[in-house]
Amino acid sequence: MAINSIIFNLKKIRHFYGDKKVLEIDDLEIEKGSITGLIGPNGSGKSTLLKLLAFAEQPTFGKIFYKGQKGLPFSHLVRSKVTLLTQKPYLLKRTVFDNIVYGLKIRKDTAELEKKVKKALENVGLDYALFSQRKWHELSGGEAQRVAMAARLILKPEVLLLDEPTASVDTESAKLIRKASLKAREKWGTTLVVASHDLQWLYSITDKQLSLFEGHIFSAGMENIITGPFENMDSNNSESKGVKKVIKKLSDGQIIILTAPHNKENKAVIRKSNILLNLEKSKDNNFTNQLSGHISSLLLEKKQSNIIATIIVNDFSFVLTLSADQISSLSLYPGKDVVIEFDHNDVEWV
């Protein structure tokens, strides 16, 4: 990848809130003009990562390079070029028009404001005549979110960071916000980084997915995390063969066997590339773990033409990547009973 095609480069980032480490990223690159999806449960570090990328906060340790140069909050390198839209954006206590032109006025770009506001409102499906003079408190949640989006789009940003932008808005607003963000990329080559729980949308638009869990990032997208507590496996057990193993008992009686961690880590990561899917358990393979479950969803990963399958095994949800051929040959569909297989050695502890 050419250096000039990288817009963000994060090096050895460690970010703390008080004593709590909330983000740990050794190396992360985001390509210019790409759409990157951030996936992860609440509290996994998605919003913190977006705030760091927006240069609204400085990482406690480590550096963020923007277009090859070290980016700092308020530096000219990033001001007005990187913008963030949060789930509940703050609208200034003024009219819609004044909210939208705020960023332009800051950078003293005051030519043809009316025309620009008209265009920005049009992009998010709001009528200029109806909305431009409305006050901040005269808008519904969806309208407020669209106004906030327009305030960012009017800046023609190089990077648009979206933190759950459609989580608390109506369907129509969500559709228009999604459309507007994609249009920004198409028209101005804006780089998009999107955090969303709407996996179907995320997988359908993103070039790359990054998965976060407790501040750790997995660059191959969503991975499988098994949280403790784990029990030590009986060392006399013939299956352990001298290698220390731990087990996780599921409430339906199934057992997950994993190689024990070296230190005190208590979260096991099973890469989705290490999981195979079958229709029934077989005795003639070497996998330590064969778990019965059912398919809960199949999502098309548009850019790679793969399908992300989510399998529910008792209380746990596992994801794995399947090809369209596999789906077809195994006649897979949501609700179908399947078996997932992986080896106890294919575990990483965090």
Next chain:
Amino acid sequence: MDFIVAGFVKAIELLISGDNSTWTAVWATLKVSTCSMLLSVGAGLPCGFLIGYFDFKGKKHLRTILDTLLALPTVFIGLAVYAFISYQGPLGELGLLFTLTGIAIGQTILAFPIVTAITASIIENIDQDLKLTLVSLGAGKRNIIATCLWEVRFGILTAAVTAYGRVLTEVGISMMVGGNIKYSTRTITTAIALETNKGQFADGIALGVVLITIAFIVNLSLSFLRRQ
């Protein structure tokens, strides 16, 4: 009961007839209260912003001291200011004792913690997303400060009005530092105290009515501004 009714009637007469001593006290009050309110806002606003916006060591203790100062008795401030500006005091040469300027200094000391504490609380309670939004829209540090203050403008107005109400109605400082000199440093509150002591309830009630009217107009203006 009759003397109260008579007092109200006399009050209206005094105000309509433009009684010199009454109106001098009214103007002195307005002048000195407005001046001390403006001074306390000028000093208290930036201090309150700094305390509310930034986190620093000892902030909690500073807030405790500030909150304690809210209950500072006016006679104590009067005493302290008197000690400083009396002819034997360190600022005696300035000749501020028994002047409206002297009262304004005392009232500024009274109003300063009110403006500072209220501003600090308002700034502390600013929506955390505001700063994030402003940074996202390309605001610099100065833009952030200016916009934050503009966003809480009604809160700051409330702080100013609260301070105004406090200085408008205080009597201790005006009495001790001003000396209650007729046609000079007599304010509405000191005049009420004097007239009541003399048994001139009508004069006292007249001045009381004026005081309440001023407070009402100030609050009405604030409500009007909020609606705007």
